[in-house]
Amino acid sequence: MERNEGTLDRLLRIVIGIVLLGIWAGMNVPYETVLLIVGLIALVTGLTGFCAIYKLLGISTCKEC
Numbered sequence: 548m549e550r551n552e553g554t555l556d557r558l559l560r561i562v563i564g565i566v567l568l569g570i571w572a573g574m575n576v577p578y579e580t581v582l583l584i585v586g587l588i589a590l591v592t593g594l595t596g597f598c599a600i601y602k603l604l605g606i607s608t609c610k611e612c
Contacts (some may be wrong), residue, residue: 548595548597549597549612550595550596550597550609550612551596551597551598551601551602551606551607551608551609551612552592552593552596552597552598552601552607552608552609553608553609553610553611555608556593556608556609557593557594557596558593559593560589560590560592560593561589561590561593561594563586563589563593564586564587564588564589564590564591564593565586565590566586567582567583567585567586567589568582568583568586568587568590570582570586571583571586596609
């Protein structure tokens, strides 16, 4: 997989993923499954630097790639 996310994009995804997983783990809120899935997707795409949706749409925020 080639990277298609820039540094800021990756950092934001990691932070958002951690926050959503923290909310999922710490609170009993409606739509817990949605929080879990979105949080995991954000975290994994941020850590790997690859977003499948970006790939399908031909988008890249990675200037050095």
